Amino acid sequence: MRGRERRGRAARRHRSLHPRDAPLARRAGSGGRMSEAERAARRERLEALRARGIDPYPARVGSVERIRDVRDRHEGDDAARLEASSHRVAVAGRIMSQRSFGKLRFFDLVEDGVKLQVSARKGETPDSVLELLDLLDVGDSVRVEGRLWRTRTGELTAAADGLVLLAKSLRPLPEKWHGLQDVEARFRHRHLDLLVNESARRVAFVRSATVRAIRAFLDARGFLEVETPVLQPLYGGAAARPFVTRLHVFDQELYLRISDELYLKRLVVGGLDRVYEIGRDFRNEGVSRKHNPEFTMLECYQAYTDYRGMMELVESMVEHLARTVLGHTRVEYQGKAIELAGPYPRFTLREAIEQATGIDILECADFASLAAAARAKGLDPGQAPTWGRLVDHLFGEHVEPTLQQPTFMVDYPVELSPLAKRSAEDPRLVERFELFVAGMEIGNAFSELNDPDDQRARFVEQRDAARAGDDEAHPMDEDYLRALEHGLPPTGGLGVGVGRLAMVLADAPTLREVELFPHLRPEPPQ
């Protein structure tokens, strides 16, 4: 918004060089813009307050009760009862609206999303309060002291006899009835979105409750919450391009992590047998409905189990989250009913792709034959450079969008999973599953590869892929191999996209809605 104003002023300066624009320039100069006029009016009141010796931004609030508690306590008290007992309260909040009737005025005080109506009446309310009220605006924070009563319409109301300004607001709030609709403005000025759009608050609470419930669930199962480096000398644990940064004191190039995986497994080697981390990962790639350059990932690792253990874990966890956060497991997501109670159906990647496309990926076990099979079926093989990536492409294109109900896909090609243990039945596959809900990948897990020699061979393959131009190939990590050589017990590992899970629970259409500050293109200069 500021950018637009800057542009406007710059344009005006520029255009005023043209004589034909002189009358318009004069009008703009003398009349001023409405936004500036309203802000000027608020500033005038701010100065008027200061002139009276009132600090518009005092340091102390004084004791107050939470509005929520006041409402709860007096929920059942009718007008007569309040009148008889003369309850006094002191509360603080933001003025969100006001209504004036000459000698009687009301305003709504909101604190943490809960409203309490306040009244002031000429002849009853102290003059000092009425005078201060004249200098207040919608948006200001105040402390109110007064006696509780109920209006004829039954609204619990505090008759103010004490009023203290706590913070002056210098800009108007968005429209009170429609709220803030402009998507860009909602994300760029999230504070306004939260202030005037109830749904924004709801989503923030659902996400927070989801994270809290994840912690409670894992803590109860004996997992230890840990924190591992965000700044890593070598990134890994996923196929993605990293962000690069630099530590000046060591003149060291560092990467923002793309996953926590390799560090968490080092901890399992170290005897922390059940660990988890909820943290931000950073992937230097596209932004979409389901992707943000930084996002929150839950990763947990449990020794002495495998991917089947993780399947049970994530199934129980998702069901638990729905019950805890929403109170039920049947959710409505973008108009479709989704049942989050387990058990979830399981399909192999092979059978799912075959069912959707008629192509058996294990029959067409090399890139050329698989690409040919795809073309024969009239399918676009896209730009996938390898067999594994083509499998991924076919799956993403023809299977993933259909997986609305929670579904496990199992048995992935080894090429796509350099950190997963090879399947005992088929060395082309690994013991891995992904969980899909609402057409999105929510979770990813495998039996962790703990054979250091096989791991080294996989890293070498990745290095070859990188040399062949795969900029998402996993880098060789000697330090991690060294940890594996000390012996990683059989371990199941799981990653869950917390934001995507929150999308499902909050019925949010995009990841940006559950991300308080989604990444936006920078505002243009001038």
Added chain:
RNA sequence: GGGCGCGUAGCUCAAUUGGCAGAGCAAGGGACUCUUAAUCCCUAGGUUGUAGGUUCGAUUCCUACCGCGCUCACCA
């Protein structure tokens, strides 16, 4: 990056085939002692995203650019 759509007052939205750019909320002034989207009267607030072009005349048509949305590509 490609395609489609959008950009009008602080906010939410109008504007006929190209013919003086409007309303509600918010703001300023006034009336009003039970409202809660209060109501009523008055006032002010706009280079219609930016820059060009066509035209007697452009919010409207054309081009480019900027931004946003959807979508495709990309992306575990």
